[in-house]
Amino acid sequence: xxxxxxxxxxxxxxxxxxxxxxxxxxxxxxxxxxxxxxxxxxxxxxxxxxxxxxxxxxxxxxxxxxxxxxxxxxxxxxxxxxxxxxxxxxxxxxxxxxxxxxxxxxxxxxxxxxxxxxxxxxxxxxxxxxxx
Amino acid sequence: xxxxxxxxxxxxxxxxxxxxxxxxxxxxxxxxxxxxxxxxxxxxxxxxxxxxxxxxxxxxxxxxxxxxxxxxxxxxxxxxxxxxxxxxxxxxxxxxxxxxxxxxxxxxxxxxxxxxxxxxxxxxxxxxxxxxxxxxxxxxxxxxxxxxxxxxxxxxxxxxxxxxxxxxxxxxxxxxxxxxxxxxxxxxxxxxxxxxxxxxxxxxxxxxxxxxxxxxxxxxxxxxxxxxxxxxxxxxxxxxxxxxxxxxxxxxxxxxxxxxxxxxxxxxxxxxxxxxxxxxxxxxxxxxxxxxxxxxxxxxxxxxxxxxxxxxxxxxxxxxxxxxxxxxxxxxxxxxxxxxxxxxxxxxxxxxxxxxxxxxxxxxxxxxxxxxxxxxxxxxxxxxxxxxxxxxxxxxxxxxxxxxxxxxxxxxxxxxxxxxxxxxxxxxxxxxxxxxxxxxxxxxxxxxxxxxxxxxxxxxxxxxxxxxxxxxxxxxxxxxxxxxxxxxxxxxxxxxxxxxxxxxxxxxxxxxxxxxxxxxxxxxxxxxxxxxxxxxxxxxxxxxxxxxxxxxxxxxxxxxxxxxxxxxxxxxxxxxxxxxxxxxxxxxxxxxxxxxxxxxxxxxxxxxxxxxxxxxxxxxxxxxxxxxxxxxxxxxxxxxxxxxxxxxxxxxxxxxxxxxxxxxxxxxxxxxxxxxxxxxxxxxxxxxxxxxxxxxxxxxxxxxxxxxxxxxxxxxxxxxxxxxxxxxxxxxxxxxxxxxxxxxxxxxxxxxxx
Numbered sequence: 001x002x003x004x005x006x007x008x009x010x011x012x013x014x015x016x017x018x019x020x021x022x023x024x025x026x027x028x029x030x031x032x033x034x035x036x037x038x039x040x041x042x043x044x045x046x047x048x049x050x051x052x053x054x055x056x057x058x059x060x061x062x063x064x065x066x067x068x069x070x071x072x073x074x075x076x077x078x079x080x081x082x083x084x085x086x087x088x089x090x091x092x093x094x095x096x097x098x099x100x101x102x103x104x105x106x107x108x109x110x111x112x113x114x115x116x117x118x119x120x121x122x123x124x125x126x127x128x129x130x131x132x
Numbered sequence: 133x134x135x136x137x138x139x140x141x142x143x144x145x146x147x148x149x150x151x152x153x154x155x156x157x158x159x160x161x162x163x164x165x166x167x168x169x170x171x172x173x174x175x176x177x178x179x180x181x182x183x184x185x186x187x188x189x190x191x192x193x194x195x196x197x198x199x200x201x202x203x204x205x206x207x208x209x210x211x212x213x214x215x216x217x218x219x220x221x222x223x224x225x226x227x228x229x230x231x232x233x234x235x236x237x238x239x240x241x242x243x244x245x246x247x248x249x250x251x252x253x254x255x256x257x258x259x260x261x262x263x264x265x266x267x268x269x270x271x272x273x274x275x276x277x278x279x280x281x282x283x284x285x286x287x288x289x290x291x292x293x294x295x296x297x298x299x300x301x302x303x304x305x306x307x308x309x310x311x312x313x314x315x316x317x318x319x320x321x322x323x324x325x326x327x328x329x330x331x332x333x334x335x336x337x338x339x340x341x342x343x344x345x346x347x348x349x350x351x352x353x354x355x356x357x358x359x360x361x362x363x364x365x366x367x368x369x370x371x372x373x374x375x376x377x378x379x380x381x382x383x384x385x386x387x388x389x390x391x392x393x394x395x396x397x398x399x400x401x402x403x404x405x406x407x408x409x410x411x412x413x414x415x416x417x418x419x420x421x422x423x424x425x426x427x428x429x430x431x432x433x434x435x436x437x438x439x440x441x442x443x444x445x446x447x448x449x450x451x452x453x454x455x456x457x458x459x460x461x462x463x464x465x466x467x468x469x470x471x472x473x474x475x476x477x478x479x480x481x482x483x484x485x486x487x488x489x490x491x492x493x494x495x496x497x498x499x500x501x502x503x504x505x506x507x508x509x510x511x512x513x514x515x516x517x518x519x520x521x522x523x524x525x526x527x528x529x530x531x532x533x534x535x536x537x538x539x540x541x542x543x544x545x546x547x548x549x550x551x552x553x554x555x556x557x558x559x560x561x562x563x564x565x566x567x568x569x570x571x572x573x574x575x576x577x578x579x580x581x582x583x584x585x586x587x588x589x590x591x592x593x594x595x596x597x598x599x600x601x602x603x604x605x606x607x608x609x610x611x612x613x614x615x616x617x618x619x620x621x622x623x624x625x626x627x628x629x630x631x632x633x634x635x636x637x638x639x640x641x642x643x644x645x646x647x648x649x650x651x652x653x654x655x656x657x658x659x660x661x662x663x664x665x666x667x668x669x670x671x672x673x674x675x676x677x678x679x680x681x682x683x684x685x686x687x688x689x690x691x692x693x694x695x696x697x698x699x700x701x702x703x704x705x706x707x708x709x710x711x712x713x714x715x716x717x718x719x720x721x722x723x724x725x726x727x728x729x730x731x732x733x734x735x736x737x738x739x740x741x742x743x744x745x746x747x748x749x750x751x752x753x754x755x756x757x758x759x760x761x762x763x764x765x766x767x768x769x770x771x772x773x774x775x776x777x778x779x780x781x782x783x784x785x786x787x788x789x790x791x792x793x794x795x796x797x798x799x800x801x802x803x804x805x806x807x808x809x810x811x812x813x814x815x816x817x818x819x820x821x822x823x824x825x826x827x828x829x830x831x832x833x834x835x836x837x838x839x840x841x842x843x844x845x846x847x848x849x850x851x852x853x854x855x856x857x858x859x860x861x862x863x864x865x866x867x868x869x870x871x872x873x874x875x876x877x878x879x880x881x882x883x884x885x886x
Contacts, residue, residue, distance in 0.1 A: 020146045020187045023139075042768045064182045066841055069862045072772055079778070080771040092186040092197065113189035114197060 009035040010128050011055060014090070015045055015070070016062040021113075025060075025090075028117040029124060033131035042067050049081065056085050058128055060111065063091040063101065071105035078106060086127060090120070138191060143241075146187055150196075150236050153180040158229060161207065164215050172842030172860040177207060184232075193241050195249055199232050202256045209263055221263050222305075223298045223320075224256050230297070234604060252294070292328050292371070296601045296608075299324035303609050303616065307528055307558055325599045325609075334374050336414055336421070337364040343381040344412060351389050357407040358393055360385075367416035372600060373510050376486045377414075377423060383483050384425040384506055385410065392429025392504050402501065404428065419512045426505035432459070432498045456496040460484050483508075491516025491594065517597055519619060520590035521612060522573065524552045529617045531595060531610065532584075536575045536622060540589045551585045555625050556607065556618070575622050582622040595619065758809040759789045760872065761834070763799050763825055765816045769861075770794060773812075776865040780873070788873050796825045803832045810872065815840025815850050823853035830854035839863060 012034050016022050019040060026036045037054060039045035048054060059077065061070035068076075070089050077083040086108040089098055098110040111123050125131075160177035185200035206225045210217050217225065231252070235241055299321055306317035344360040351358040369377070393399075393408035400406050411426045437458055438448040449455045460481035484494045487508050497505040518534035530552055532538075552558075571586045595610035595617060608619045764770045770792055777790040788809075793799055796818050802808070811829040813836050815822040822838065829836035830853070838850035842860040850858050859868075 016186075018183050018187050020142065020149065021183075021190045023142055024190045042766050046767055062186070064179060064186075065862060066179065067766065067861050068769055068772055069864065072776075072862070072865060073768065076768060076772045076775050079775045081768075092182065092189045113186050116192060117190060 008055075009033065010057045010131055011035040011037060012058045012060060012124065012128075013037040013039065013045075013048060013054075013056045014060045015039045015065070015073070016090070017041065017065045018062070021062070024117065025120065028121055032121045032124065034124070034128070041065075042073075045073075049077075049083070056083075058085055058124065059083065059087040060090040061087060063089055063093055063098070069101075071101040071107065074102075074107045075105040088127070143191075146191060147236055147241075150184050150187065151233065153184045154229065154233055154236065156180045157184075157203070161210075161225075164210070170847075172847055172858070174211065175860045176842060178204075181207070193235075195242055196232065196235050198249075198253055199228055199235070202228050202253055202260075203232070205260050206256070209260060213263075218263050221259055223301050224259055226301045227252075227294065227297055228256060230606075293602060295324055295328035296599050297605060299328055299599050300601055300605070300607055300609055304556065304558065304607065304618070307526070321609075328599060334368060334371055336367050336369050336374065336377065336416075337362075339374060339378060340364050340381065340412055340414060343378075343385055344410075347385040347389055347410065350386065351393070351408075354389060355395060356389060356393050357396055358389060358410055359407055360410045360412065362412045364412070364414040365416045365421075367414070367421065369416075369421060369510075369512060372597075373421065373490060373512060376490055376492075376510065377421075377508075379486050380423070380483045380508055381412070381425070383480065385412075387480075388425060388427040388429065388504070392427040392431070394430050416512070421510045421512060422507060423510065424505055424507040426503060428503040431500045431502060431504050434498070434500060452496050452498060455498060456480075456484075456494065459496070480506075489517065491596075517595050517610070517619075519593060519595045519610065519612070519617075520573075521593050521595075521617060522586045522590040523588045524585060525587045526553045526558050528558075529612070529615070530586075531612070531617050531619045532575065532622050533619070534592060536577045538576075538590055539574045540571045540586070541574065542571060550583060550626060552620055552625065556620070577623070580623045580626075582626045584622065758787050759791060759806065760810045760812065761791050761793065761799065761802055761808045761829075762812045763793045763795070763817055763822075764812075764814040764839075765794065765818070765822075766814070767794075769814070772865055776869055779866060780869050786869075786873050788869060790869070796821070796828065799825050799828055803828065803834065808834045810834065811836040813838055813850075813855070815846050820846075823849045823855075826850055826853040826855045 012029055014022060014025050014029075014036060016025070016038075017040050022038045022040060026038055029036050037048055037056070039048050049056075059074075061074050063070040065073075070091065074087045074089065077087060088108055089102045089110040090113060091098055091110070092113040093101075095110075095112050098112060102108075102110040109127070111120055113120075157177050157180050160173045160180075163173050164177070181200055181203055185197050185204070188194075188196035188200060203225070206217070206221060206228070209221070210225075231249075302317050302321040302324055306314050306321055309317050340362055341364075344362050347360055348358065388410050389408075393410070394402070394404075396406040399408065409428045411424070413426075414421055414423045416422075432455060434449065434455065437455065441448055441458055446458070447454075449458055480494075487494050487510065490510055492508060492510040495507045495509070497507070519531040520534060520536070520538055521529055521531040523529050571589055573584045573586050573590060575582045575584065593612055595612045597608065597619075598611050599609050601608040603621065604624060606621060606624050608621075609616050610619045611617070762770075762773050764773060773790065774792055777792075780786050780788075791802060791808075793802060799811070799813075811825075811834050813822050813825045813829065815838055817825050822840065826836050826838060835856050836854065838847070838855035838858045839861055840846050840850065840858070842858070847858040847860075
């Protein structure tokens with residue numbers, strides 16, 4: 001919700017079961033000026049989605065997570081939960097595998113962890129537009 | 133990429149967690165090789181490795197990520213060939229694992245200069261491709277030399293190291309193997325060792341000529357005139373010998389020019405030619421190189437040396453041997469001034485140390501006023517090293533270098549020591565199995581302290597280094613009295629068996645605490661058929677205590693045995709610094725443990741067997757419906773099962789009807805209300821009481837599949853309650869449904885669940 005006059009920072013929710021990965025990704029994207037929410041499991045993601053304070057502009061999902069595959073989770077969020085923002089897979093899987101999984105699950109795209117953090121930020125800027 | 137700019141705390145956590153992940157990957161892989169085919173082991177391996185790779189990627193450690201990718205490929209091939217990898221790949225796998233561990237422990241988390249990582253990865257890639265195309269369970273012996281030949285195209289020293297490591301791995305594997313494969317691995321060891329040996333050879337002559345040229349330049353700078361005569365046999369020597377020759381020549385030639393050869397005027401006055409003469413002679417005979425450096429200079433000033441000896445309260449020298457002893461003393465010099473070339477008197481002692489390190493000796497001949505001759509005798513058979521040899525209950529004796537101080541003491545109930553055989557993954561000699569560790573060897577070198585279990589006290593002896601590995605490698609095969617002995621590097625061994633480096637205290641990040649020995653995965657004997665039981669991560673302290681992160685109770689029994697009780701061990705096996713800290717504070721001095729190897733032991737029957745009990749569809753085919761009851765705790769997962777059901781239904785022709793519930797009460801209601809073909813029950817149902825729902829289904833005669841995270845005793849608990857299979861999450865739900873559907877409705881063979 002944007003206050004009159006001040007523009008709301010765009011919010012990205014990142015779901016990854018590795019705390020190390022979450023911390024690094026959060027740091028990089030925050031430097032890019034985005035507001036970052038993180039969830040390391042389904043329970044914390046559920047809490048995050050149910051919190052009316054949050055309005056999420058982009059969801060980044062790791063694929064290999066202990067409870068559910070990210071692509072599967074993505075389709076649940078779109079089909080059953082009714083998430084409308086773009087959902088991208090974020091994984092160290094091979095690009096062609098990621099592309100296929102994202103497409104099959106009906107998600108909006110994918111980002112390769114292996115391309116590095118600079119590429120991640122660039123890709124996010126492409127999706128959401130720059131943030132100061 | 134360097135570690136600059138990364139938060140040190142984060143880096144430390146990454147290192148610690150990744151090393152733990154690697155240990156789990158290693159344990160899972162060995163379990164799979166030993167016949168474990170459980171889904172949780174396979175899944176655990178994949179997940180840990182994938183997370184390690186992902187973390188390395190986001191932190192920018194590209195090399196690590198690439199190595200993890202190589203491991204993934206090898207494991208994938210292993211899975212496809214029912215874990216019968218060609219030996220060449222097996223050896224490479226071991227090397228990649230070691231490489232990953234080494235990078236994780238290195239300061240910059242990157243390879244050091246001189247490591248040809250790209251070349252190595254290329255080699256791994258080629259070997260994988262080759263194995264993929266051949267896909268044979270065992271390769272004929274010549275294939276191992278193919279690998280060696282390919283390797284030898286690359287940078288020699290890196291190759292020699294890799295070959296030595298591979299040879300060592302083959303030797304160790306041969307110790308664990310039996311029958312035919314033992315013979316094959318022994319042959320592989322000899323082959324690789326022989327392949328590595330010539331790579332370590334280098335011609336002596338070129339090096340010596342280079343030194344001679346350098347000394348001419350030095351003489352000119354000092355205003356002296358000198359001719360250097362070199363007479364070297366055409367001989368190749370091991371790299372280690374060449375290194376010593378280089379070190380020795382730097383000292384001996386500099387000394388000869390600076391101290392020995394007089395200035396032209398002084399020489400003329402003494403009736404000598406104005407130009408001095410230095411001779412370097414190297415003769416190779418019967419496994420020994422004799423290298424002599426002689427000059428026609430002023431010799432050694434014996435009177436001045438005697439005076440200096442007296443000043444220091446030492447006896448006056450009476451022979452060349454005495455002179456040599458004096459000259460080898462640290463800081464011993466007869467010169468008042470110290471030039472920038474030499475004169476500190478440091479050097480000859482160091483040269484002698486180097487030469488002795490090879491099992492050689494130094495001799496000195498001095499004729500006052502007429503010159504000096506220093507002769508080195510260097511054995512070529514291999515580097516000789518002093519070691520402590522002992523046995524730890526295995527078929528092969530172990531040793532460690534004599535640079536370690538050692539004290540042995542009888543093993544006591546509360547003594548904590550690393551079992552070297554377990555740490556090396558070596559099997560115990562059945563004949564000696566009755567003898568557990570009887571001694572604890574307390575090793576110390578500098579700040580490092582390691583305690584090892586042993587069945588004999590250590591004896592000091594000389595060992596020949598037949599296949600040198602580097603100081604960072606875990607082990608090396610040496611020969612003592614013509615028998616192979618495993619030289620272990622205790623510091624590396626200890627480091628490989630701990631998550632956090634010695635001295636760093638995981639209880640308080642960033643603080644070092646000498647009392648903390650290791651933070652490691654610990655197993656305790658449980659008795660009964662399961663034998664050792666993996667508990668979880670624990671912190672072991674120097675005074676023999678172990679701190680474990682969950683509410684387990686440990687009791688010391690007779691003969692040092694320990695029993696563990698679990699008043700509700702539910703948490704995943706993860707080291708949580710906060711919990712440990714709390715635990716350590718609340719219960720100091722209560723726990724004791726042993727450091728042993730992690731070994732997962734869950735078994736799970738196949739889904740196919742489960743569904744054999746489900747009635748097949750009759751002639752009406754898909755008109756028959758098979759209701760499946762799915763009970764899942766997590767809302768999102770439940771939605772996942774719902775979405776997959778809807779997709780399957782939209783695709784049409786399905787024979788299964790899925791009913792979703794969220795707790796045991798609803799399961800009971802549904803089971804009472806109608807027949808189900810199958811139940812799928814989440815272990816986390818009703819606060820980790822999924823086993824009760826399994827029992828409910830079992831009592832109603834409905835086969836039940838358990839799903840959940842394969843941590844702790846969760847799979848066992850579910851299987852014990854009557855689950856016909858345990859499927860670890862994440863599950864490809866859509867594929868699971870399709871599989872069940874095909875199996876029920878079409879009687880197609882069930883291929884398993886991804």
